[in-house]
Amino acid sequence: MLAGIAISKSIGGKEILSKVSVAVDRGQIVSLIGPSGCGKSTLLRNLSLAEHPTSGQVTLDDIRFEFPMSMRTKSLNGIHPGVTLVFQQFHLWPHLRVRENLLMPLSLSGSVEIPADFDDLTTYFEIDTLLGRHPHELSVGQKQRVAFIRAVLLRPRYLLLDEITSALDVQHTGKMLAYIKKLAVGGTGILLATHLIGFAASASSRVLFMDQGKVVEEGDQNILKAPKTEVLSRFLSFMDHDA
Amino acid sequence: MSVIEILTAYRTQLGEGLRVTLLLCAFVYPLGIVLGALVGIARFRWRRLAGIPGLAFSLLMSSTPVIVLLFWLHYPLQYMLQIVVDPFITSVVALTAIMTAIVSDQVRTTLVDFPLQYSVAARICGLTPRQTVFKIQLPIIARQILPQLLFAMVIVLQMTLFASMIGVTELFRVAQRINSDIYQPVEIYSALAVFFIGVCAAMNIMAYWLKSRFKWSFSEA
Numbered sequence: 001m002l003a004g005i006a007i008s009k010s011i012g013g014k015e016i017l018s019k020v021s022v023a024v025d026r027g028q029i030v031s032l033i034g035p036s037g038c039g040k041s042t043l044l045r046n047l048s049l050a051e052h053p054t055s056g057q058v059t060l061d062d063i064r065f066e067f068p069m070s071m072r073t074k075s076l077n078g079i080h081p082g083v084t085l086v087f088q089q090f091h092l093w094p095h096l097r098v099r100e101n102l103l104m105p106l107s108l109s110g111s112v113e114i115p116a117d118f119d120d121l122t123t124y125f126e127i128d129t130l131l132g133r134h135p136h137e138l139s140v141g142q143k144q145r146v147a148f149i150r151a152v153l154l155r156p157r158y159l160l161l162d163e164i165t166s167a168l169d170v171q172h173t174g175k176m177l178a179y180i181k182k183l184a185v186g187g188t189g190i191l192l193a194t195h196l197i198g199f200a201a202s203a204s205s206r207v208l209f210m211d212q213g214k215v216v217e218e219g220d221q222n223i224l225k226a227p228k229t230e231v232l233s234r235f236l237s238f239m240d241h242d243a
Numbered sequence: 244m245s246v247i248e249i250l251t252a253y254r255t256q257l258g259e260g261l262r263v264t265l266l267l268c269a270f271v272y273p274l275g276i277v278l279g280a281l282v283g284i285a286r287f288r289w290r291r292l293a294g295i296p297g298l299a300f301s302l303l304m305s306s307t308p309v310i311v312l313l314f315w316l317h318y319p320l321q322y323m324l325q326i327v328v329d330p331f332i333t334s335v336v337a338l339t340a341i342m343t344a345i346v347s348d349q350v351r352t353t354l355v356d357f358p359l360q361y362s363v364a365a366r367i368c369g370l371t372p373r374q375t376v377f378k379i380q381l382p383i384i385a386r387q388i389l390p391q392l393l394f395a396m397v398i399v400l401q402m403t404l405f406a407s408m409i410g411v412t413e414l415f416r417v418a419q420r421i422n423s424d425i426y427q428p429v430e431i432y433s434a435l436a437v438f439f440i441g442v443c444a445a446m447n448i449m450a451y452w453l454k455s456r457f458k459w460s461f462s463e464a
Contacts, residue, residue: 050363081369091364094459095382104378105368136459154368 001025002083002158002189004047007056007067009039016042018213019056024158024189024206029180031200032193034210035235040193041088043210044160047191048085049076061157081105081154088162090147092135099131102150121149124175140167148176152183159183161192177203197224197239209235246430253421260417267331267403267413271338272396278339279346286347287354297347304344309405313337317409334406342399349391353384386457393450397443414438 003023009016017039024030032040045051047058053067060083065076092101102122103114122128125145135143144167151159161180165173177199184190184203194200200207201224208218209232217229227233250257286297304312317333361383365375407416414435422431 048367050367076366080367084367084369087360087364089360091360093361093364093379093383095386095457105365105370108371108374108378109369134459150368 001059001061002047002191003057003059004043004053005057005059007043007046007053007058009042009046009051010054016213017046017053020210020213020215022047022191022208022215024191026157026189027184027187028206029184029190029192029204030206030208031204032191032208032210033195033197033200033235034216038210039213040210041162042213044085044162044191044193048083048160049079050085050087081109081151081156083158083160084151084154084156085160086144086147086151086162086164088166090135090143092143092146092150094135096134097131098127098133098135098138098146101135101146102131102153105150105154115153118153121152124179125149125172141169141172144168145172145176152179156188158189158191161190161194163193163195165194165196195239197236200224211235244425244427244430246434249421249425249427249430250434253417256417256421257414260412260414263331263411264400264403264413267334267338267406267411268396268400270335271342271399271403274335274339275342275395275399276346276392278343280350282343282347283350283354286351297351301344301348304341309337309341309402310408312341313405313409330406330410333409334403334411338399338402338406341402342395345395345398346392349388349395353388353391357384386453390450390454390457393446393453397446397450400443400446401439 001023003021005021006019007017007021008019020039020043022030022032022043032043034040042051046053046056049058049065052069055067057067058065060079063079092098093104096104102118106115119128122131125148127142127145127149130138130142130146135146138146144164148161148164164180165176168176173196177196180190180192181203201221204221206218207221207223208215209223209227209229210216211231217223217227217232223232224236227236244252282293282297282300285293313334316337317328317330321328321333357380361379362375365379366372370378403413404415406413407419410416418431418435422428425431
């Protein structure tokens with residue numbers, strides 16, 4: 001299980017996250033919803049340990065990290081890519097071609113062979129003809145798909161996705177969501193920040209609604225049909241119930 | 244005499260001048276780049292300890308005219324220290340100091356501006372700190388800094404002309420000597436200008452090409 005317990009994050013004296021707790025198990029899809037700026041991305045970065053929480057605890061299976069970290073326990077070696085994150089801004093390496101962006105992390109980890117599903121993945125996400133290009137030669141949607149494939153190829157046990165469909169058209173959004181479900185069926189724990197309420201309602205085993213750095217309401221999909229708090233109710237009234 | 248006749252008649256002297264000019268560059272370029280990189284990294288890494296002295300050094304070098312620096316190192320300093328140093332070595336020291344200051348500024352700025360998200364992405368993808376340095380950080384930094392280094396090399400190549408003022412027999416001093424023999428300044432200095440324009444323009448074009456080649460969009464979304 002990947003879990004964050006009482007995660008708080010302050011930047012420049014301003015509290016972005018306030019004692020947020022969240023957990024995702026292998027094979028589970030957990031959705032984070034909430035208005036822009038509520039702390040979803042910050043939570044994902046802190047839970048993936050791309051950033052360190054100001055305080056709280058992150059547990060990855062049997063490894064536990066307490067924050068603030070003491071110097072003695074500062075090493076995070078071996079955590080990644082067991083848990084990995086697809087950033088909202090993708091962060092593809094600009095000096096490497098798409099193929100290298102996808103395969104370099106694998107080859108550096110000692111994998112000598114191209115993964116068997118490499119061709120299938122790149123074809124499914126329509127990246128197969130773009131492998132020789134640099135990231136700046138791709139559209140935003142193509143970059144987003146490359147970033148997703150890069151993470152998937154690393155075979156993470158827990159995959160954190162930050163607005164993974166934000167730059168995709170309807171067709172690619174459908175394909176992406178179908179693939180995310182397939183990953184979960186295969187045993188990957190998925191935690192995604194999304195505005196797609198329809199997807200959260202249909203695929204998530206758990207939904208967390210955040211507002212102003214706090215989890216305001218959480219539960220199974222039913223909280224999206226019958227919210228208990230006024231703030232979630234108001235939020236849902238603004239959202240399109242898209243698939 | 245025509246330009247061709249001058250170049251032919253004085254080819255030995257001109258060749259020797261060119262050799263000294265290139266030799267100056269051969270010493271100054273690697274020394275300036277290595278020292279500049281080290282100073283730049285130190286200024287970035289230890290801001291309190293090396294930041295202010297590095298900035299002061301850089302300001303001093305950029306504010307002192309080359310010829311003043313060369314003369315000061317060649318006459319007053321050697322007089323004060325009661326030593327005599329070969330003008331070639333003095334020129335190497337002066338030009339290396341200038342290039343070190345230029346390169347250290349470039350390295351520091353590049354490091355300060357380095358987009359950290361690429362290192363974070365590397366960590367998230369399981370790269371070790373060493374792999375992140377060698378596969379992500381250094382290649383990006385090298386591509387960003389290479390065009391600037393070429394511009395710095397052009398500047399330093401042009402500065403080698405001042406070494407003639409303290410007695411280094413480089414290309415400009417040879418040209419002056421030939422002119423004092425045959426007094427044909429238009430042909431002699433035009434030929435010299437064509438040589439420098441040719442070399443410097445080629446390096447500048449290369450720098451602009453590299454700059455456009457490596458100009459990536461860092462704003463990804």
